[in-house]
Amino acid sequence: MAAAPPDIEMWTRACGQESAAADLIETARGIDGMYVEWRAMERAGLKQAQESVLPLWEQTRRFKAYAQNLVPGPLQTRAYTRAVLSGIRERRSLPDDVGAAVVTRMDKQKALTEGGKQFAIILEETVLYRRVGPREVMVEQLSRLLEATVLASVSLGIIPRDADRSVMPPVEDFWVFDDRQANVELVSAFLTVKQAHEVKRYTDDFVRLTELAEHGGPVLTLIASAIGSYA
Numbered sequence: 001m002a003a004a005p006p007d008i009e010m011w012t013r014a015c016g017q018e019s020a021a022a023d024l025i026e027t028a029r030g031i032d033g034m035y036v037e038w039r040a041m042e043r044a045g046l047k048q049a050q051e052s053v054l055p056l057w058e059q060t061r062r063f064k065a066y067a068q069n070l071v072p073g074p075l076q077t078r079a080y081t082r083a084v085l086s087g088i089r090e091r092r093s094l095p096d097d098v099g100a101a102v103v104t105r106m107d108k109q110k111a112l113t114e115g116g117k118q119f120a121i122i123l124e125e126t127v128l129y130r131r132v133g134p135r136e137v138m139v140e141q142l143s144r145l146l147e148a149t150v151l152a153s154v155s156l157g158i159i160p161r162d163a164d165r166s167v168m169p170p171v172e173d174f175w176v177f178d179d180r181q182a183n184v185e186l187v188s189a190f191l192t193v194k195q196a197h198e199v200k201r202y203t204d205d206f207v208r209l210t211e212l213a214e215h216g217g218p219v220l221t222l223i224a225s226a227i228g229s230y231a
Contacts, residue, residue: 046085046094046101050108056177057108061116064176064206068124070132071141072175074109075121075148075156080141081105083133112153119154122209124170125161128226135230142227149219157213158222168208176202 012018065072070084085098085105111117128145131138148154174184182202184191193199214222 045097046089047097047104050101050104053183054108056181057111060177061118062178063111063117063119063121064179064203065119065121065174066171066206066209067122067127067173068170069127069130069173071123071127071145072121072173073105074112074119075145075154076105077137077141077144078102078106079137080132080144083137087132112148112151114153117153120157120206120210121154122157122159122206122213124159125222125226128158128223129229131230138230139227142223142230145223146220155215156219157210157215158219159209159213160222163212165212168205168212171205174202176206179203 009018063074065074071080073081076084081102082098085101088094089096089098112119128142132141145156149156172184172186174182176182176199180194180196180199182193182199184193193202
């Protein structure tokens with residue numbers, strides 16, 4: 001259990017570090033929900049896990065997403081989503097509610113056409129070649145990415161495999177919501193970051209990743225080449 005605010009204030013006074021109290025109190029308040037094991041989040045199935053983030057998605061106007069593993073949910077096709085969620089269900093031995101979870105994730109894609117919402121998405125080129133499901137699923141999925149490039153709400157960048165990664169190597173997949181919260185999917189848990197200085201680490205790295213990425217016409221070329229590899 002996290003320390004209570006009065007205890008933190010008393011401790012910082014005793015240490016002569018009263019200016020640190022506010023930051024420590026903010027950290028303590030976020031501890032309980034910061035690290036949630038997948039087994040706890042998905043105890044009732046994948047559908048409920050998908051639904052648990054809907055309020056955050058409804059409130060957010062500016063989304064940032066970086067991925068080196070999978071195409072982010074809002075840009076996934078139904079078949080790709082089914083393949084991803086089926087793999088998670090099997091790997092974690094969850095109840096089989098994949099069909100309902102797919103419907104919920106597809107419903108979240110309405111955010112792409114809701115007025116005022118903007119999505120800045122950066123993919124590693126390796127995502128295009130990481131096969132999820134049959135080859136025809138990947139062709140459909142990559143074609144969906146081509147379609148997404150013309151959406152007014154989406155800015156799609158792709159970091160080429162031969163980019164110089166001296167300063168900014170690939171990192172874990174993450175989402176940033178209105179620059180006030182970051183979510184990270186770890187192997188064993190779902191991480192929620194809300195402390196301003198920690199969220200800034202993610203927004204700063206997102207800027208660096210964006211600078212490495214191709215945009216516009218080169219993105220179409222990279223996607224088309226990947227489609228050719230499956231065809």
